Amino acid sequence: MIGMLAAAFRRGVFSIGILAIFVLFVGPVAILVLTSVRPASGAYYIWRGTAFTLHNFVDVMQQSQVVKAMFNSFVLSSLATIFSLGITVGSGYMLSRFSGWIQRSWFATIYIFRTVPYISWVLPLYLVNTRLGIYDTYIGLLLPHIAVHVCFFSWLMKGFFDGINPSMEHAALIDGCTRWGAFYRVALPSAMPGIAALAILCWLSTWNEFLFALILTGQRTPMITSTMAQFVTETGTEWNLMSATAVIAMLPALLVTIFGQKYVIRGLRM
Amino acid sequence: MTEVILRDVAKKYGQLSVVHGVSLTIPDGEFVVLVGPSGCGKSTTLRMIAGLESISSGTISIGGKIVNDLPPKDRDIAMVFQNYALYQQMTVYDNLAFGLRNRKVPEDEIRKEVARATQMLGLEPLLTRKPFQLSGGQQQRVAFGRCIVRHPQVFLFDEPLSNLDAKLRAQMRLEIKSLRERVPTTSVYVTHDQVEAMTLGDRVVVMKDGWIQQVGTPLEIYNQPANRFVASFIGSPAMNFIDVDLVEEQGRLRAKARDFSIRISDQTAALLRNCKATSVTLGVRPESIHLGSPPADIDTAFTGDVAVTEQLGAELVVGVNAAGATIMASRIAPDTPIAVHENVSMWMNPKSLHFFDAKTEAALR
Numbered sequence: 001m002i003g004m005l006a007a008a009f010r011r012g013v014f015s016i017g018i019l020a021i022f023v024l025f026v027g028p029v030a031i032l033v034l035t036s037v038r039p040a041s042g043a044y045y046i047w048r049g050t051a052f053t054l055h056n057f058v059d060v061m062q063q064s065q066v067v068k069a070m071f072n073s074f075v076l077s078s079l080a081t082i083f084s085l086g087i088t089v090g091s092g093y094m095l096s097r098f099s100g101w102i103q104r105s106w107f108a109t110i111y112i113f114r115t116v117p118y119i120s121w122v123l124p125l126y127l128v129n130t131r132l133g134i135y136d137t138y139i140g141l142l143l144p145h146i147a148v149h150v151c152f153f154s155w156l157m158k159g160f161f162d163g164i165n166p167s168m169e170h171a172a173l174i175d176g177c178t179r180w181g182a183f184y185r186v187a188l189p190s191a192m193p194g195i196a197a198l199a200i201l202c203w204l205s206t207w208n209e210f211l212f213a214l215i216l217t218g219q220r221t222p223m224i225t226s227t228m229a230q231f232v233t234e235t236g237t238e239w240n241l242m243s244a245t246a247v248i249a250m251l252p253a254l255l256v257t258i259f260g261q262k263y264v265i266r267g268l269r270m
Numbered sequence: 271m272t273e274v275i276l277r278d279v280a281k282k283y284g285q286l287s288v289v290h291g292v293s294l295t296i297p298d299g300e301f302v303v304l305v306g307p308s309g310c311g312k313s314t315t316l317r318m319i320a321g322l323e324s325i326s327s328g329t330i331s332i333g334g335k336i337v338n339d340l341p342p343k344d345r346d347i348a349m350v351f352q353n354y355a356l357y358q359q360m361t362v363y364d365n366l367a368f369g370l371r372n373r374k375v376p377e378d379e380i381r382k383e384v385a386r387a388t389q390m391l392g393l394e395p396l397l398t399r400k401p402f403q404l405s406g407g408q409q410q411r412v413a414f415g416r417c418i419v420r421h422p423q424v425f426l427f428d429e430p431l432s433n434l435d436a437k438l439r440a441q442m443r444l445e446i447k448s449l450r451e452r453v454p455t456t457s458v459y460v461t462h463d464q465v466e467a468m469t470l471g472d473r474v475v476v477m478k479d480g481w482i483q484q485v486g487t488p489l490e491i492y493n494q495p496a497n498r499f500v501a502s503f504i505g506s507p508a509m510n511f512i513d514v515d516l517v518e519e520q521g522r523l524r525a526k527a528r529d530f531s532i533r534i535s536d537q538t539a540a541l542l543r544n545c546k547a548t549s550v551t552l553g554v555r556p557e558s559i560h561l562g563s564p565p566a567d568i569d570t571a572f573t574g575d576v577a578v579t580e581q582l583g584a585e586l587v588v589g590v591n592a593a594g595a596t597i598m599a600s601r602i603a604p605d606t607p608i609a610v611h612e613n614v615s616m617w618m619n620p621k622s623l624h625f626f627d628a629k630t631e632a633a634l635r
Binding site: 165167168170171172173174175176177178181186189190192 | 320321322341342343345347348349351352353355356357358359368369372373416420
């Protein structure tokens with residue numbers, strides 16, 4: 001009798017847990033998707049009414065600013081990923097394999113920048129960008145993104161290389177490779193799962209990034225995240241359009257996550 | 271002719287000195303084993319020969335050419351690592367071919383060399399596999415193959431058998447031995463395992479704390495250890511050490527400790543008198559201690575209580591409390607009835623006694 005009660009209690013706790021996770025994670029997305037298919041008048045009453053429409057999607061896709069922002073975000077995410085990984089792989093390898101004052105200083109630098117609150121970078125960056133005349137340009141957004149990625153992902157990359165036994169590179173050195181050759185032909189291919197995982201994380205973090213996009217870009221180089229925020233206007237918030245844009249913006253991230261999940265898991269397990 | 275010569279080779283990390291002036295000449299075709307406990311500098315020495323560690327002072331020459339400043343790839347060496355160090359993303363064939371491709375050897379020739387090595391090592395069925403699909407023994411065999419295909423001037427082995435289980439280790443030891451008959455290349459082999467050192471080495475170099483303790487053939491090292499460390503490191507069970515006083519009695523020299531007094535043979539006595547030592551350490555190997563009473567003309571008997579017995583099937587090892595130590599005796603017939611705490615008499619073979627200076631620990635001879 002007590003056993004049955006205990007089992008029922010355990011089931012109850014488990015169900016509440018599931019419900020909490022659902023409300024916290026699935027709930028907002030469900031509301032978002034639901035809002036995106038309701039007419040403007042129905043946005044505040046998504047649980048009531050039976051009017052559904054795909055017009056919101058047509059509407060936002062006809063706004064050139066949204067399309068441009070999607071394109072910009074895509075290009076910027078891809079560029080940031082390529083450049084960040086180029087630097088991060090080198091930086092992680094250096095931190096893992098060599099030691100000396102250069103490595104220690106570099107390590108200290110990225111450590112300090114990691115601990116500084118993200119938002120405290122943004123305002124100075126705005127001043128720097130306007131001063132350099134790169135405000136509201138690709139390069140003005142690309143450089144800060146690369147900097148952030150290098151600081152955050154060099155550690156992960158170092159971990160990947162730490163997991164690869166250096167004697168493999170030593171064998172390559174003896175087998176006729178130069179130090180560079182040993183890195184390029186032996187260490188790098190072994191780190192590939194880790195690099196693939198980082199590429200996905202990198203891409204997603206730029207795609208989803210909001211603060212830099214908001215402060216460092218304007219009308220010329222809109223990003224998808226900051227464009228979404230512009231549906232909040234003086235006359236009210238166009239929830240239906242904002243939700244439709246958000247759903248569209250979720251798709252590439254969703255695709256990358258679904259198809260890249262296996263690499264991320266394999267890579268982070270390295 | 272590939273001679274490897276180390277002259278006063280030393281390694282320092284900042285202030286910390288890990289190898290102090292190692293000098294060693296390895297003639298063409300010789301198989302030398304560097305053996306010692308962890309941290310004795312044997313691996314560092316090997317890595318300096320390989321070029322994976324810089325040399326702080328001294329010179330290393332391979333085949334008459336000083337290689338101090340040559341990168342590993344230009345030293346014409348091949349190395350087997352403890353953890354195999356196979357290229358994980360390549361197949362066995364590509365692993366074997368990697369070094370040759372780096373040297374721009376034509377593909378036909380590579381195929382021939384790989385075939386020769388795989389046949390020698392029985393790797394043919396594994397050529398298309400990746401390293402993670404192989405067992406430890408197979409991986410190490412591929413690592414040997416990677417060395418053989420290149421026909422290097424020197425083979426270097428860095429504890430190649432340490433990662434294998436005991437049974438496989440014994441089997442691979444024999445394989446290295448037979449491989450060595452077929453490929454008589456100058457080799458330097460590092461191990462902490464005295465059995466590998468004794469069985470594989472033409473000569474054995476015993477190291478401790480960055481110093482060479484002794485260089486010699488396995489039998490020289492075993493029979494004439496240069497100091498107490500070498501004597502204790504080589505041999506299993508380890509040599510017994512008893513602190514004794516040398517006392518003249520009726521013109522004979524005797525080694526005495528508490529409840530322990532044995533006569534030293536005249537020949538040895540003459541040597542010890544020459545050294546003028548009075549307080550020495552007597553070393554005697556377990557197999558030189560026998561149960562029972564000695565023949566009439568031998569005066570090395572002692573008695574003691576049995577502290578421990580180890581039945582190994584082929585022999586019985588007995589530890590006896592005597593002379594203030596537990597003296598181990600091996601090669602006792604396994605069916606000998608011996609109980610712990612029993613008082614037994616034993617004797618030592620007077621020809622197999624070693625004496626070491628109590629302070630410097632150097633062998634007195």
